[in-house]
Amino acid sequence: MSALTRQRLSLALIWLALLTMPYWMNAVGGYTELGTRVLVLGLAAMALNFLLGFTGVLSFGHAAYFGLGAYGAGMAIKYLAPSTPLAIVIGVVLGTLAGAIIGALIVKLRGVYFAMVTIAFAQVFFFIAIRWNAVTGGDDGLTGWHRHALDLGFGKIDILNNDKAFYYLVLVLFAIAVGLMALLLRSPFGRTLLAIRENERRARFLGLPIEQHIWLSFVISCLFASLAGTLFALLSNFIDPHALHWSQSGNFVIMAVLGGMRSFWGPLVGAAIFVVLQDYVSSHTANWMSIIGLFFVLVVMFFPRGVLGMLRRKAKS
Amino acid sequence: MSLLQVQNVSRHFGSLIAVNGVTLTVEPGELRAVIGPNGAGKTTFFNLISGFFPPTAGKILFAGQDITALPPHKRVIMGMARTFQITEIFPELNVRENLRIPVEIASGLRLRPWLSKSADARIRERVAELMELGGLTEKADRLVGELSHGDQRATEIMMSLALRPRLLLLDEPTAGMGDQETYDISRLIRRLHKDQGLTIVLIEHDMRVVFNLADRIMVLAEGAVLAEGTPDDIANSEVVQAAYLGKAAA
Ligand SMILES: Nc1ncnc2c1ncn2[C@@H]1O[C@H](COP(=O)(O)OP(=O)(O)OP(=O)(O)O)[C@@H](O)[C@H]1O
Ligand SMILES: [Mg+2]
Numbered sequence: 001m002s003a004l005t006r007q008r009l010s011l012a013l014i015w016l017a018l019l020t021m022p023y024w025m026n027a028v029g030g031y032t033e034l035g036t037r038v039l040v041l042g043l044a045a046m047a048l049n050f051l052l053g054f055t056g057v058l059s060f061g062h063a064a065y066f067g068l069g070a071y072g073a074g075m076a077i078k079y080l081a082p083s084t085p086l087a088i089v090i091g092v093v094l095g096t097l098a099g100a101i102i103g104a105l106i107v108k109l110r111g112v113y114f115a116m117v118t119i120a121f122a123q124v125f126f127f128i129a130i131r132w133n134a135v136t137g138g139d140d141g142l143t144g145w146h147r148h149a150l151d152l153g154f155g156k157i158d159i160l161n162n163d164k165a166f167y168y169l170v171l172v173l174f175a176i177a178v179g180l181m182a183l184l185l186r187s188p189f190g191r192t193l194l195a196i197r198e199n200e201r202r203a204r205f206l207g208l209p210i211e212q213h214i215w216l217s218f219v220i221s222c223l224f225a226s227l228a229g230t231l232f233a234l235l236s237n238f239i240d241p242h243a244l245h246w247s248q249s250g251n252f253v254i255m256a257v258l259g260g261m262r263s264f265w266g267p268l269v270g271a272a273i274f275v276v277l278q279d280y281v282s283s284h285t286a287n288w289m290s291i292i293g294l295f296f297v298l299v300v301m302f303f304p305r306g307v308l309g310m311l312r313r314k315a316k317s
Numbered sequence: 318m319s320l321l322q323v324q325n326v327s328r329h330f331g332s333l334i335a336v337n338g339v340t341l342t343v344e345p346g347e348l349r350a351v352i353g354p355n356g357a358g359k360t361t362f363f364n365l366i367s368g369f370f371p372p373t374a375g376k377i378l379f380a381g382q383d384i385t386a387l388p389p390h391k392r393v394i395m396g397m398a399r400t401f402q403i404t405e406i407f408p409e410l411n412v413r414e415n416l417r418i419p420v421e422i423a424s425g426l427r428l429r430p431w432l433s434k435s436a437d438a439r440i441r442e443r444v445a446e447l448m449e450l451g452g453l454t455e456k457a458d459r460l461v462g463e464l465s466h467g468d469q470r471a472t473e474i475m476m477s478l479a480l481r482p483r484l485l486l487l488d489e490p491t492a493g494m495g496d497q498e499t500y501d502i503s504r505l506i507r508r509l510h511k512d513q514g515l516t517i518v519l520i521e522h523d524m525r526v527v528f529n530l531a532d533r534i535m536v537l538a539e540g541a542v543l544a545e546g547t548p549d550d551i552a553n554s555e556v557v558q559a560a561y562l563g564k565a566a567a
Contacts, residue, residue, distance in 0.1 A: 183430065187431050188421040188428075191417065202476075206419045207393030207394050207419075208390055216428075
């Protein structure tokens with residue numbers, strides 16, 4: 001079997017599994033909502049990985065854009081109009097705009113400095129969500145709203161009461177988002193991002209305005225992270241400041257590294273492991289995070305793809 | 318008009334003066350070698366020309382335009398390409414991809430989220446041409462990080478050529494190479510210079526390569542120009558022999 005056929009086969013298997021998930025989830029002890037969570041968090045982790053795995057830039061504050069998407073969606077329904085599509089659009093615009101502005105301020109930073117500043121900005125939004133009680137619901141989260149049936153003109157899809165219908169709405173948006181990311185990564189623009197990841201100095205002296213390209217990658221990443229955020233809020237008809245917390249940012253990084261940040265689908269796998277472990281282990285012990293942590297350490301130790309790559313480049317320079 | 322005019326540039330690092338009032342003019346089609354002992358300031362001089370950092374004093378003109386304050390990528394777009402003393406490549410991409418990236422940049426496609434079939438075909442053709450010229454065709458699908466030192470150097474040179482530069486700056490292209498590889502790279506450089514009329518400035522320690530290729534030679538020592546002239550001038554210069562060739566022979 002050639003590499004290409006193997007690649008096509010695994011791609012077909014991934015999509016087949018996702019398309020049929022609501023129908024076998026119960027048989028393996030899950031439930032539809034769990035599958036939807038995997039998609040939503042998987043999308044967020046894949047969005048982060050667009051930046052981390054394919055541009056080589058670590059954001060430790062992606063909860064900001066995820067959370068802004070979530071709050072934007074919830075607040076749009078609560079304060080503006082009872083429309084699910086509007087909620088999604090507003091959440092995505094909010095998260096992407098914030099990403100564009102913050103991105104422009106930080107693209108000159110590198111490595112740990114970049115990561116630290118992204119955390120700092122995310123914490124700003126976290127505190128706003130907690131303090132601005134009257135609008136955000138503060139600590140208790142934003143309640144008193146829910147997603148609404150999709151009105152297609154010729155009929156309605158009840159995504160509110162029908163778990164499966166909502167799953168498929170999420171899957172459609174997931175597919176579009178993931179398709180766009182895959183397309184971008186295969187384009188000349190995508191290759192410039194790989195170039196920056198591989199060797200920033202070489203890329204700069206081949207004529208790339210590095211900051212402009214990192215900014216674009218950051219904004220694209222924030223766009224899809226905020227899309228995931230809107231779906232996250234719509235999934236539980238609720239949103240609280242946890243979605244903006246730095247630990248949420250950390251979870252996205254864990255998902256990406258766990259699944260493999262050099263592979264396009266890795267973060268989805270990481271998210272699936274994360275969500276399932278969280279669901280199963282947390283029903284037995286409150287210490288589920290230490291299980292995840294242990295698992296994370298084992299993966300990094302025995303599949304040190306990223307670490308090895310780093311060392312190899314160190315040895316050369 | 319001269320292609321490159323470096324006017325009295327200096328670069329300080331704290332109290333160290335790495336480049337001290339150097340002036341250099343390079344004519345179109347010329348192959349100029351820059352030689353000098355270790356730490357003479359040759360690489361720093363290249364870094365000033367290519368915009369790695371700004372000079373502390375002096376002025377640099379490229380094709381008649383003042384580029385002293387221009388960032389590196391703008392100099393590249395104007396037609397200046399360089400290689401590094403320590404090879405700078407994209408190690409985890411294959412040869413084809415390493416070359417494809419600069420070809421796409423040079424074609425003004427760097428922001429394109431898609432490619433038409435015909436544009437894609439044109440780019441593949443150009444990449445194939447560059448691989449052929451660099452003797453890399455058989456290694457097209459190998460990761461560059463896994464190639465021999467010589468092939469990595471060749472890849473880096475071809476990446477710079479992919480930009481269709483007017484001026485190529487090569488920082489010790491044969492450093493760390495065996496005789497055969499040195500010969501191959503020299504032959505490649507000669508072809509670029511003679512067949513394609515490319516203007517090249519070359520830093521090199523291997524005197525066989527220098528005297529074989531260069532039209533003119535500039536000798537740097539302790540940041541300043543020690544001598545300048547044709548290979549014959551330099552070979553017969555007593556200052557150079559005393560300060561540099563003598564030391565190398567000892
Ligand atoms: N970025 C820098 N910061 C501080 N000092 C530097 C820097 N770059 C170069 N130097 C110093 O400037 C001097 C000239 O260095 P440079 O690398 O230009 O020499 P060179 O002629 O290229 O030597 P070699 O033949 O060994 O490559 C050296 O003393 C070096 O330590
Ligand atoms: Mg040097």
